[in-house]
Amino acid sequence: MKGHATAPAAGTILSPLANGFGSAFAIDMYSTATVELNDSGSISSEVSTTENGSESLSNLSERCLEACIETVGDNQGGSVYVETEVPLNSGLNATSATANAVVLATVDALGMSIGEGSAQDTSDTSGSHESRDSLPLIDVAKLAVTATEDSDVIIPSTFDSATASLFGGITVTDNIENEIIQRDQAEWDVLVWLPAKLMSGEIDYERCKRLTIIADQILELIQKERYTDAMMLNGFAFSSALRFPSQPIVEALPLTNGVTVSGTGPSYIAVGKTSTLEKVRQYWELRKGSVVETAAVRDGAQIV
Template sequence: MLSSCVKLHWRRLKVKGKAFSAITVINAFATGEGGAIGIDLRVSVRVKLTDEEVSGEIFVRGEKFEDFSLVRAVVKTIKDKFGLDFGVKVKIDSEIPVGKGLKSSSAVANALTKTILEELKIELPDIEVVRLGVKAAKRAGVTLTGAFDDACASYFGGLCLTDNLKLELLKREEVEKLPVILLIPKGTLLTSSLKNKNFKVLAPYVEEAFKLALRGEWKKALVLNGLIYGSFLVYNLEPIAKALEVEAVAGLSGKGPAMFAITEEPEKIVEAWRDYGEVLTTTLR
């Protein structure tokens, strides 16, 4: 059970944690190698260690969210690793739409894992914090590959290229803080619904896109990735085509349905995408 030194009063809690969304450069479904870039949509968390189980409140874009499965998985993963017995009370506020391919689960797992470890006075290298969060996300069933690329981009920012099977960060580089326009269609696509999809047939094409990203041509890579996966998942790719027409770089984020465009003239994309769904504007980070 918790020692008295870590029994905290919720009203006195000062420590907060945060993590961010990301967009896809290479989706790892086909090969296990992937890449993502951080964007400035955030998740903030507050935690109190308790002797109870998991409780608290989760809000996503101002709406109450009732699914605590990822929170429970993070707690269980930390308990198992360090041989501890504790519960948590959480308050989570997220700006990131759920089920759209914008790394909401990676961001929550990162923010929660880091903050709980801080409250437990456990110090780990940042990359190990990310790996713990990935393990929790897999346990919760919110990722097929472990989403290590998404988790790294969420945690560290910049461009992160990874081997998701080996949990290795292959390359990270800073990126210019360019405007990013997000297209959020009404539908959602949950990762659990894709378990029977044979993404391996895309491997030869995705491997070539990943090589481009490793060489520094990540803008070309993300366009190719979007066209490959968008076609395979039978999305309407007209928004990407419209963005390319005005010389933006555009792709599909994760499993979709969210799409994104990177451009120094965001107003052109906002206007072109209004009829396809909700449009948000943020920046790379």
């Protein structure tokens, strides 16, 4: 019994660290998982990545496989092999992409299909599936988020990044209730600056909570579909809260308003048209690290 799945990374529009609401969008970088089930009763994993941190991603993969088997399987054992092109500890949500890919690959290996549960159907079905032949897609997101919280990854997956990776496009979520409150699509080219040293910011949750009034205003912009304005405000607010420089954001202005620190950093993302982003690239290439061109994607995680 073997299964395969792939899932995209995600960039940030609104960080959920202040008011519990988040927004993210899928980007054209992927994690791919292959799961093979057996009767051993044990779980093993292998991760292929050029980045440091493969051990924690390996532990995450094992926990995702284990959690999926516990929820909809029959206590099988299995192995999981993960390949990821998403930089680890960068703020581009490699954990979300990997968790989604592993859970979907396990569903595939179990011979199950993805059910009709849509992005708007967020009722709690954990532990009580009417049919073991299918799993609602929204439950895949919940399984993936819970598994990352139970693993030893530095920054676990959040519901906004998990759903953006899973469904594609833009998602806006209530991360406290694990509900999707808005979905949309974006036709953006994306520029990413990856600093030479990749390490997500140490989160001072109390410091981030002080930004609740700003996060509420960002959410209002998002609800009006002013996504790039929301990104800019998020960038200035949370780069400060996470103690990252705001200068990369200033350098992108006024070329594009759609620029922010992504996730808990340290990467920065800018969105717009390639011609505009080329000018941003000229600034960012003067910084230590690397600049990557990618794009927002409409499609999310898939069994392949």
